[in-house]
Amino acid sequence: MQQHSPLPSLLHQPAQLSAEQKQQSRRHCGFGCIFCGCPVYQYFQLDGQADALLICPLHQRQLQKNLLSPSTLQQRAERPINLDRQHLPGFKYDPHRRIQLSVGMNTLYADLPDAGGEHPLIWVNGEMFFCLHADRHWLSFSFTLSDAAGQTLLQAEQGELLHYPPDWEFSYDVMTLKIRDGQKRLLFTAQLCNDRVMITKGLFLDEHKDGFAVEGNRVIAMLDGQKGGEYMQRLEPGRYQGGWALFNKVRHPELVMPGSFAFICATKRKSL
Numbered sequence: 358m359q360q361h362s363p364l365p366s367l368l369h370q371p372a373q374l375s376a377e378q379k380q381q382s383r384r385h386c387g388f389g390c391i392f393c394g395c396p397v398y399q400y401f402q403l404d405g406q407a408d409a410l411l412i413c414p415l416h417q418r419q420l421q422k423n424l425l426s427p428s429t430l431q432q433r434a435e436r437p438i439n440l441d442r443q444h445l446p447g448f449k450y451d452p453h454r455r456i457q458l459s460v461g462m463n464t465l466y467a468d469l470p471d472a473g474g475e476h477p478l479i480w481v482n483g484e485m486f487f488c489l490h491a492d493r494h495w496l497s498f499s500f501t502l503s504d505a506a507g508q509t510l511l512q513a514e515q516g517e518l519l520h521y522p523p524d525w526e527f528s529y530d531v532m533t534l535k536i537r538d539g540q541k542r543l544l545f546t547a548q549l550c551n552d553r554v555m556i557t558k559g560l561f562l563d564e565h566k567d568g569f570a571v572e573g574n575r576v577i578a579m580l581d582g583q584k585g586g587e588y589m590q591r592l593e594p595g596r597y598q599g600g601w602a603l604f605n606k607v608r609h610p611e612l613v614m615p616g617s618f619a620f621i622c623a624t625k626r627k628s629l
């Protein structure tokens with residue numbers, strides 16, 4: 358975990374939280390930042406409170422600059438915004454409705470099992486680049502963003518930001534997560550809430566530059582950093598369950614596609 362500047366004295370980053378403590382804290386906070394509902398965050402401990410609090414980078418910065426009063430912090434610690442359903446849909450989904458998954462213009466649907474579990478959305482050569490997790494009908498997200506050279510820049514695991522460049526900026530407004538770099542260039546845009554995941558911007562490349570570039574409507578499959586094809590078709594609603602997978606058989610002949618999902622746009626062969 359990283360801490361970029363000092364926080365108010367009553368808040369600190371816990372040295373170590375167990376998986377159970379993190380799960381308990383996610384449930385306590387409604388699976389998002391206690392102030393804005395943002396689905397990416399880090400864990401903080403407030404003096405005198407058992408569960409850790411989920412706070413996004415934007416609100417960490419506002420706390421560091423004393424733009425949020427201790428009473429606002431106390432209030433949101435007790436009543437995180439995602440549990441205050443008048444303001445935000447939050448991440449609690451209706452198990453009787455399918456969750457819409459769009460990457461560019463392509464739309465699929467996910468049925469998440471009642472007991473929990475995960476739904477891979479973007480998969481490249483055996484690595485998961487975007488995944489939905491369910492816990493008691495609440496959603497959280499894991500994803501990895503890369504640069505054009507295939508170097509990992511950001512990693513979020515069940516919402517927890519494990520690492521990201523310190524000058525990046527995050528906002529979560531009208532259910533849309535936007536991530537910008539230090540020069541304010543937009544790197545990632547996704548609508549994320551309880552009934553939809555719509556990714557319209559992002560780079561998901563592995564270390565060999567295989568993967569997907571999402572640019573507005575377009576989903577571009579990349580092999581060795583070269584454009585391998587575009588996927589712009591709109592699929593029939595409700596027909597498909599699954600995600601986007603890219604499978605470079607030349608480099609990874611041993612890999613087997615995950616079998617339980619109807620992946621489309623699946624197998625690309627590297628032309629030699």
Ligand SMILES: [Zn+2]
Nearest residue numbers: 390393413416
């Ligand atoms: Zn926030």
